[in-house]
Amino acid sequence: MxxxxxxxxxxxxxxxxxxxxxxxxxxxxxxxxxxxxxxxxxxxxxxxxxxxxxxxxxxxxxxxxxxxxxxxxxxxxxxxxxxxxxxxxxxxxxxxxxxxxxxxxxxxxxxxxxxxxxxxxxxxxxxxxxxxxxxxxxxxxxxxxxxxxxxxxxxxxxxxxxxxxxxxxxxxxxxxxxxxxxxxxxxxxxxxxxxxxxxxxxxxxxxxxxxxxxxxxxxxxxxxxxxxxxxxxxxxxxxxFNDRSQLAHGSARDGDLAAAVVATVVSRPSPEVACVDAGAKALTSDRMIVRDAAADYGAVAPGAAGWAAVGATARAAGWPVARASEEHGLIAVPPGGELAVGERLALVPNHICPAVNLFDAVTVVAGGRVVDRWPVAARGRMT
Missing domain, CATH: 3.20.20.10 (Alanine racemase)
Known part of the structure; x- marks a missing residue:
């Protein structure tokens, strides 16, 4: 690929x-x-x-x-x-x-x-x-x-x-x-x-x-x-895979994050907002599994070789997905922050388990390049 x-x-x-x-x-x-x-x-x-x-x-x-x-x-x-x-x-x-x-x-x-x-x-x-x-x-x-x-x-x-x-x-x-x-x-x-x-x-x-x-x-x-x-x-x-909840509890560090949702910036409706094409149907609506969890839907991942291999930039690392509807993720852009339409971002879900269940397949990267695509074989097996 x-x-x-x-x-x-x-x-x-x-x-x-x-x-x-x-x-x-x-x-x-x-x-x-x-x-x-x-x-x-x-x-x-x-x-x-x-x-x-x-x-x-x-x-x-x-x-x-x-x-x-x-x-x-x-x-x-x-x-x-x-x-x-x-x-x-x-x-x-x-x-x-x-x-x-x-x-x-x-x-x-x-x-x-x-x-x-x-x-x-x-x-x-x-x-x-x-x-x-x-x-x-x-x-x-x-x-x-x-x-x-x-x-x-x-x-x-x-x-x-x-x-x-x-x-x-x-x-x-x-x-x-x-x-x-x-x-x-x-x-x-x-x-x-x-x-x-x-x-x-x-x-x-x-x-x-x-x-x-x-x-x-x-x-x-x-x-x-x-x-x-x-x-x-x-x-x-x-x-x-780890996720933001595991980071918060100290059971993982940034370098232990093995999965992210890669999304594309599709709109900059205002200086404070960047809209990506991953909403609740990609990130889920789960909050972080922590006490007094913030009302967000994930955050832009720190830099990683794997996500760079699919074109994701890390320059918005840590910016939260502050709002989400089904197909829209709205990233809170800090003052002076820049993101252009067409840029790709890697988003770390708050809770990775239900996020995996939303995808038909995962793109696999290794050594900084795309190496495979795996069907999520047990997706939707709820009975």
């Missing part, structure tokens, strides 16, 4: 930075003695999954069955579906997936979900089984049971007794830590969540039930959770 062939808006991925990010997280997990099971809902790309597995990841985490099916098609043999599976259509697909994925696990937080999965697997016979991770609510207030609670232990007993299920352990998403103010508070939030998870596993073990896995799931807290006594696994996702 030539520079002129890249139309905008386009999601551009710097493969050199992706490889460095993948290696750094794998090294962290290896040094701290924990398993790494990256969340693939961030990248949705079999090519990136292969990089992660080759670097030492034990398997992948996915959010939905559809994502699991895509990665199974790509040859991934160890998958955790971190979402409750409810309803006959999903249970039928889960059975089909269990037939072709050697190591498959699911998340549950109720007996109803566990019993439905067990019945579906038992009905087809053949010795099919799946692993089960019980989800614990360490403060996110989304899914999961109270830590170390009677309800948690009761569900562990139920799962352990059900045919075709293997209780593997407990898992959480400590997303509440993203509301921390500063490094010290983030570290405390991570430690508190880890302590609650270890206590939960110990409560299950005290009931005479094996509970080998204690799994934490967040990029911002991964550096604290890895190596925390009793934690056995981390499930970061955003780290492969």
């Amino acid at each position: 030539t520079l002129g062939a890249l139309d905008t808006p386009a999601l551009v991925v710097d493969l050199d930075v992706v490889r460095a990010n993948v290696a750094a997280m794998a090294d962290l997990a290896r040094e701290r003695g924990v398993a790494l099971r990256p969340h693939a809902k961030t990248h949705k790309l079999p090519q990136v999954a292969r990089l992660q597995l080759d670097a030492g990841a034990v398997g992948l985490t996915v959010a939905k069955l559809g994502e699991a099916e895509v990665f199974a098609d790509a040859g991934v043999e160890d998958l955790l579906i971190a979402y409750p599976l409810v309803g006959e259509p999903k249970l039928g697909r889960l059975v089909a997936l269990a037939r072709r994925v050697p190591r498959l696990a699911v998340a549950v937080d109720s007996a109803e979900v566990a019993e439905g999965i067990s019945r579906a697997l038992e009905a087809v016979g053949g010795g099919l089984s799946v692993g089960v991770r019980i989800e614990v609510d360490t403060g996110m207030r989304r899914l999961g049971l109270a830590p170390a609670s009677e309800q948690l232990v009761a569900l562990a007993r139920t799962v352990a007794a059900l045919p075709a299920l293997r209780l593997e352990g407990v898992m959480t998403h400590e997303g509440q830590a993203y509301q921390s103010d500063g490094e010290a508070e983030l570290a405390r939030a991570a430690a508190e969540a880890c302590d609650l998870m270890v206590a939960s596993a110990e409560a299950i073990r005290a009931a005479g039930i094996d509970c080998p896995v204690v799994s934490m799931g967040s990029t911002a807290t991964a550096r604290f959770a890895a190596g925390h006594p009793g934690v056995t696994e981390i499930r970061p996702g955003t780290y492969v």
Whole structure:
């Protein structure tokens, strides 16, 4: 692909930075003695999954069955579906997936979900089984049971007794830590969540039930959770690409940004505004995942060889996308700032995960040149 062939808006991925990010997280997990099971809902790309597995990841985490099916098609043999599976259509697909994925696990937080999965697997016979991770609510207030609670232990007993299920352990998403103010508070939030998870596993073990896995799931807290006594696994996702939220939490630096939306300035309606052709349908409407997040839609990226390879200038670095409608992104231009119609900018989303899901393909650059174009294989797999 030539520079002129890249139309905008386009999601551009710097493969050199992706490889460095993948290696750094794998090294962290290896040094701290924990398993790494990256969340693939961030990248949705079999090519990136292969990089992660080759670097030492034990398997992948996915959010939905559809994502699991895509990665199974790509040859991934160890998958955790971190979402409750409810309803006959999903249970039928889960059975089909269990037939072709050697190591498959699911998340549950109720007996109803566990019993439905067990019945579906038992009905087809053949010795099919799946692993089960019980989800614990360490403060996110989304899914999961109270830590170390009677309800948690009761569900562990139920799962352990059900045919075709293997209780593997407990898992959480400590997303509440993203509301921390500063490094010290983030570290405390991570430690508190880890302590609650270890206590939960110990409560299950005290009931005479094996509970080998204690799994934490967040990029911002991964550096604290890895190596925390009793934690056995981390499930970061955003780290492969990073975004403005990770920059804000200190889990990434400018040089760790591996993905950006390249857009073209299409209008200068006033000296204070530059309009680009990437709006909410390219950047999403997500705010930064931080306390008291600013009401913007991303910002112009700092200079990077990868984005320069597709013609993006860095001279507007840090300028925010202050307003956005579906197809228009309005950049706040400071006094004296200059941007000409036709210039290209690389925009860093506040939250990269949903942004990836908006594109059919990513343009891949490496060594300062365009090298490939990858379809976003798991895009839109919401069922």
